[in-house]
Amino acid sequence: MNNFNKMFRNIFKAGSGFAFLVIVSCSPKIVSYNGASVFKSMDGSPDYSKLDYWAAHPDKWDPSDTVPLPLRNVNKQKEVDVFFIHPTTYTGILPEGKPNAAIDDSTLNYKTDYSSIQYQASAFNERARIFAPRYRQAHIQMYQEKDSMKLFSAFNLAYNDVKKAFQYYLEHENNGRPIIIASHSQGTTHSTRLVKEFFDGKPLANQLVCAYMIGMRVKKNEYNQIPVCNDSTQTGCFVSWRTFERGYEGDWVSRTDTTIAVVNPISWKTSNELIDRSEQKGAVLYNLNKVYYHTQDAQAEGNALWVSHPKFPGSFLYRNKNFHAGDINLFYLDVRADVSRRIDYYKSKNSQVQ
Numbered sequence: 153m154n155n156f157n158k159m160f161r162n163i164f165k166a167g168s169g170f171a172f173l174v175i176v177s178c179s180p181k182i183v184s185y186n187g188a189s190v191f192k193s194m195d196g197s198p199d200y201s202k203l204d205y206w207a208a209h210p211d212k213w214d215p216s217d218t219v220p221l222p223l224r225n226v227n228k229q230k231e232v233d234v235f236f237i238h239p240t241t242y243t244g245i246l247p248e249g250k251p252n253a254a255i256d257d258s259t260l261n262y263k264t265d266y267s268s269i270q271y272q273a274s275a276f277n278e279r280a281r282i283f284a285p286r287y288r289q290a291h292i293q294m295y296q297e298k299d300s301m302k303l304f305s306a307f308n309l310a311y312n313d314v315k316k317a318f319q320y321y322l323e324h325e326n327n328g329r330p331i332i333i334a335s336h337s338q339g340t341t342h343s344t345r346l347v348k349e350f351f352d353g354k355p356l357a358n359q360l361v362c363a364y365m366i367g368m369r370v371k372k373n374e375y376n377q378i379p380v381c382n383d384s385t386q387t388g389c390f391v392s393w394r395t396f397e398r399g400y401e402g403d404w405v406s407r408t409d410t411t412i413a414v415v416n417p418i419s420w421k422t423s424n425e426l427i428d429r430s431e432q433k434g435a436v437l438y439n440l441n442k443v444y445y446h447t448q449d450a451q452a453e454g455n456a457l458w459v460s461h462p463k464f465p466g467s468f469l470y471r472n473k474n475f476h477a478g479d480i481n482l483f484y485l486d487v488r489a490d491v492s493r494r495i496d497y498y499k500s501k502n503s504q505v506q
Contacts, residue, residue: 196254196255205255205317210282210283214269217274226278230279231499232280232329233281233326233331233332234331234334236272236282237285237336238289238335239367240338241264251290251306252309253289268336271436271481275436275484276332278488280491283321288310290310291306330498331360333351335364335365341368348375369455370390371413372412384420387501393417394414394456394479395478397473398459399473405454418432418486424452426449426450432447432448435481435485437464444464448463
């Protein structure tokens with residue numbers, strides 16, 4: 153319990169912020185999606201046999217299906233599955249006695265769908281089906297909770313929902329397909345446990361293409377048999393980074409701490425070379441129909457990813473040097489290309505085995 157408590161007090165405390173630009177497009181899905189729909193849980197817990205309890209699911213249109221306009225000329229087969237765990241959207245003032253979000257909070261679910269699911273999960277959709285469960289996420293302020301029992305209870309409830317969703321997915325949807333785990337912020341708090349419980353030293357590791365565990369500190373030696381990805385051709389490994397502008401100072405960043413996994417999402421290497429902005433493929437920010445190319449350089453050093461101030465229209469107005477909310481979006485096209493590349497290497501490696 154003490155280690156669990158220490159872990160949560162040391163990891164990044166800020167929530168994810170997103171611009172809410174709603175883009176609704178047509179897609180031939182089995183069930184049409186209505187972001188304003190309301191459903192009620194009979195007992196307050198999720199039932200993952202029902203689509204309502206999935207923020208993203210291949211049997212309905214949802215915001216994870218959004219494709220930025222410049223990228224819509226590509227229509228590829230969905231060859232793998234992405235299990236995406238969204239970050240904290242339960243923010244603001246902590247309601248008394250409610251450390252965890254209600255699973256059927258329609259306002260919060262809408263916020264989640266049109267922030268993280270649309271802006272982050274969509275980065276993974278080119279060659280993959282997206283599964284993203286709703287879960288009773290812990291409130292952002294619970295990261296600062298001093299009571300160890302309350303802290304553990306809040307995050308354990310959230311994780312058990314995620315675990316339940318993943319178990320349902322494995323039993324009813326996977327059918328032996330390759331798996332990508334993707335997460336951000338609180339999602340990575342839970343994916344770190346999920347990968348350990350289901351993949352590390354387990355048969356399911358053979359189906360793991362890669363785990364993208366972004367926005368939280370993940371130790372290099374977190375797992376016994378799942379390494380940090382050292383380059384863009386490796387599979388069965390994990391990548392992680394937290395993005396800050398050079399000059400940022402804070403208790404949770406260090407240029408000398410070498411215990412934390414940091415993969416540069418431009419080069420996809422763990423070395424500390426400065427990778428020029430000319431090699432960055434592109435960012436997708438507040439306007440999902442606009443790609444901004446070569447917005448910033450990147451360098452993995454210490455326990456964080458350090459970047460120059462991003463260049464895009466209006467960026468001079470953004471003075472915050474903590475780019476937590478942009479961990480994925482500043483490298484949207486880089487992530488998209490890396491997912492596709494690793495799928496190819498996974499397929500090639502497994503065809504040789506067979």
